[in-house]
Amino acid sequence: MKYFQLVIGLYWKAYIPFFLLNILLFFVLHYLNISPYVLLLFVNLLMFYSVAERQERFHIQRFVLSLPISRLAYVLLYYVFILLYITLVGLLMWGGYELLHIFSSDRFTLQEIGSHVFVYVLFIVMLASIFIPLFFRFKPETIEARIAFFVSQLVLFTTFILANPGGDFPVDYFAQNQEKLIGFSISCFVAFVVSFVCSRQLVEKKVVL
Amino acid sequence: MHILLSNTSKEPLFQQIKEQIKKQIYQGELKEGEALPSIRLLAKQLQVSVITTKRAYEDLEKERFLVSSVGKGTFVAGQQPHVLKERQIRELENDLEQIVERAQQIGLTKQAMIERIHLFFD
Amino acid sequence: MDVIEVRNVSNRLGQFRIEDLNFSIPKGYVTGFIGQNGSGKTTTIQMIMDVIRPKQGEIEVFGSSNTNPEMKQRIGFVYDELYMYDNFTISHMHKFIAPLYESWDDSLFERYRRAFELPMKQKLKTFSKGMKMKTSLLFALAHDPELLIMDEPTAGLDPVFRRELMDLLQELMLDSQRTIFFSTHITNDLDRLADYIVFIDNGRIKLQKSMAEIEEEFHLIKGTKEQLTAIGRDAFLGLRETGQGFTGLFQGDSTPLASGNQEMVVEKPSLEDMMYLMKGKKGAW
Numbered sequence: 001m002k003y004f005q006l007v008i009g010l011y012w013k014a015y016i017p018f019f020l021l022n023i024l025l026f027f028v029l030h031y032l033n034i035s036p037y038v039l040l041l042f043v044n045l046l047m048f049y050s051v052a053e054r055q056e057r058f059h060i061q062r063f064v065l066s067l068p069i070s071r072l073a074y075v076l077l078y079y080v081f082i083l084l085y086i087t088l089v090g091l092l093m094w095g096g097y098e099l100l101h102i103f104s105s106d107r108f109t110l111q112e113i114g115s116h117v118f119v120y121v122l123f124i125v126m127l128a129s130i131f132i133p134l135f136f137r138f139k140p141e142t143i144e145a146r147i148a149f150f151v152s153q154l155v156l157f158t159t160f161i162l163a164n165p166g167g168d169f170p171v172d173y174f175a176q177n178q179e180k181l182i183g184f185s186i187s188c189f190v191a192f193v194v195s196f197v198c199s200r201q202l203v204e205k206k207v208v209l
Numbered sequence: 210m211h212i213l214l215s216n217t218s219k220e221p222l223f224q225q226i227k228e229q230i231k232k233q234i235y236q237g238e239l240k241e242g243e244a245l246p247s248i249r250l251l252a253k254q255l256q257v258s259v260i261t262t263k264r265a266y267e268d269l270e271k272e273r274f275l276v277s278s279v280g281k282g283t284f285v286a287g288q289q290p291h292v293l294k295e296r297q298i299r300e301l302e303n304d305l306e307q308i309v310e311r312a313q314q315i316g317l318t319k320q321a322m323i324e325r326i327h328l329f330f331d
Numbered sequence: 332m333d334v335i336e337v338r339n340v341s342n343r344l345g346q347f348r349i350e351d352l353n354f355s356i357p358k359g360y361v362t363g364f365i366g367q368n369g370s371g372k373t374t375t376i377q378m379i380m381d382v383i384r385p386k387q388g389e390i391e392v393f394g395s396s397n398t399n400p401e402m403k404q405r406i407g408f409v410y411d412e413l414y415m416y417d418n419f420t421i422s423h424m425h426k427f428i429a430p431l432y433e434s435w436d437d438s439l440f441e442r443y444r445r446a447f448e449l450p451m452k453q454k455l456k457t458f459s460k461g462m463k464m465k466t467s468l469l470f471a472l473a474h475d476p477e478l479l480i481m482d483e484p485t486a487g488l489d490p491v492f493r494r495e496l497m498d499l500l501q502e503l504m505l506d507s508q509r510t511i512f513f514s515t516h517i518t519n520d521l522d523r524l525a526d527y528i529v530f531i532d533n534g535r536i537k538l539q540k541s542m543a544e545i546e547e548e549f550h551l552i553k554g555t556k557e558q559l560t561a562i563g564r565d566a567f568l569g570l571r572e573t574g575q576g577f578t579g580l581f582q583g584d585s586t587p588l589a590s591g592n593q594e595m596v597v598e599k600p601s602l603e604d605m606m607y608l609m610k611g612k613k614g615a616w
Contacts, residue, residue, distance in 0.1 A: 065381070
């Protein structure tokens with residue numbers, strides 16, 4: 001519990017602006033009848049980057065791991081925190097959506113809303129799984145890391161957009177197919193666990209924090 | 210006990226502490242059995258390192274001016290013959306000083322004083 | 332008994348090297364860690380805290396490996412900078428740091444906070460360098476640590492607070508279980524306070540001795556060129572020659588040297604003199 005207090009204390013402030021941005025963009029874009037998912041993924045990726053960069057700039061790990069906490073506990077709780085954060089984002093979106101649905105039931109069925117948000121949440125989990133260990137490994141404030149980050153981002157989103165000029169591809173693709181949805185969920189879960197194991201190893205072996 | 214340290218003195222700090230404690234024992238300002246501040250408290254009061262006061266106390270213990278017992282602290286030791294002698298000499302010197310002052314008041318020369326002292330010794 | 336033991340530690344970070352570091356910090360005393368900027372003080376301190384790991388060798392704190400996070404319960408640390416987000420406040424930091432320490436004492440925290448005149452709810456980015464250092468110190472002291480490790484705590488402080496800090500450290504040393512290890516390049520701070528000195532130069536330990544030993548063993552000798560040739564340059568640990576003569580650092584009994592040379596000056600060296608003269612000679616690399 002005391003360790004969790006530490007992780008919340010350290011990171012919640014950094015995540016709040018992105019949390020609000022997530023919720024805001026989601027509803028505004030929906031209101032404008034634009035699919036929000038690609039843009040939202042972009043916001044989340046930027047969030048993981050910005051948190052890691054700030055953390056590095058202020059040498060937060062050096063401070064935290066001088067406190068009586070093990071490297072393992074620190075990484076574990078960071079992952080628990082990310083998972084809770086993503087769950088919270090998903091729940092708020094879903095809840096808000098439900099509310100909207102009461103007033104205008106014409107656009108989506110409840111079933112659709114639920115699976116849309118669920119798929120979106122899975123995408124953030126996947127992003128987190130890929131990028132958190134990378135940020136533990138490479139110092140995100142170096143020029144090389146910045147270039148690598150923006151190039152990878154560009155590739156990722158170009159693929160998304162090229163694969164589906166209509167816009168909603170990744171979400172609908174999984175949301176409309178039960179089997180694919182289950183498969184995707186499992187692979188996200190596995191990716192998250194593997195990601196944790198990698199991060200743990202990286203932090204445990206890190207020579208300079 | 211009162212100790213004044215000089216930073217600019219050539220004498221090391223621990224030596225200054227030792228000399229001043231000794232002097233106070235000779236002069237009877239520190240009496241047998243009197244408790245001294247602990248090594249650490251004295252270091253703080255004098256703004257010197259712990260090892261400095263520790264060394265001064267240890268040396269004074271070796272020279273038998275102080276005794277220390279674990280858990281109780283450090284005390285002025287029972288006076289030994291040589292300490293006692295030193296003290297008596299100092300007292301005598303004080304008396305002599307007064308006598309010389311009186312001699313000067315009544316206009317006796319140094320030579321005349323010494324002659325009188327010779328008389329008393331024989 | 333030794334609180335910290337560094338054994339055969341070597342490290343290489345980019346261009347910078349630490350070579351075969353061996354030293355120990357005795358319990359119940361103040362040990363000053365001196366050396367020029369860039370000599371390896373910060374790296375060594377961060378290796379002791381296990382936030383930088385050595386390539387070789389081992390470090391023990393309180394008799395067990397320093398990789399055990401439990402030992403950090405008993406350590407208070409102050410780094411060369413306050414490693415914390417600049418939009419945080421002391422009150423916010425307190426919320427997540429205090430619960431981590433079993434021996435955290437809120438009344439002690441409040442006492443130091445008032446003494447240091449630190450505001451609870453002001454962002455760290457508005458703090459001066461001195462205030463940030465005091466903030467580090469506040470969090471280092473509030474769990475009443477047995478071992479206090481500090482990296483250049485007096486850098487950036489005004490002279491008055493520097494003296495006050497020295498007084499505070501002396502007050503902490505009233506407890507015979509307490510150990511203080513701190514680095515500095517301002518050696519005046521140490522001349523009175525330190526019991527032991529560890530001197531690092533270019534990633535190597537040049538000297539580890541008690542202040543008493545240093546006072547007795549080392550002499551600063553000044554004389555003419557002729558006198559220097561008579562004695563021989565090898566007799567000195569470090570030497571600076573000028574047009575007027577020489578200044579050398581001599582270890583051991585200096586009386587035979589001085590006896591025949593009446594014009595030679597023998598003095599007690601300050602820590603600064605020693606650092607200056609023992610520093611690796613340029614051009615030797």
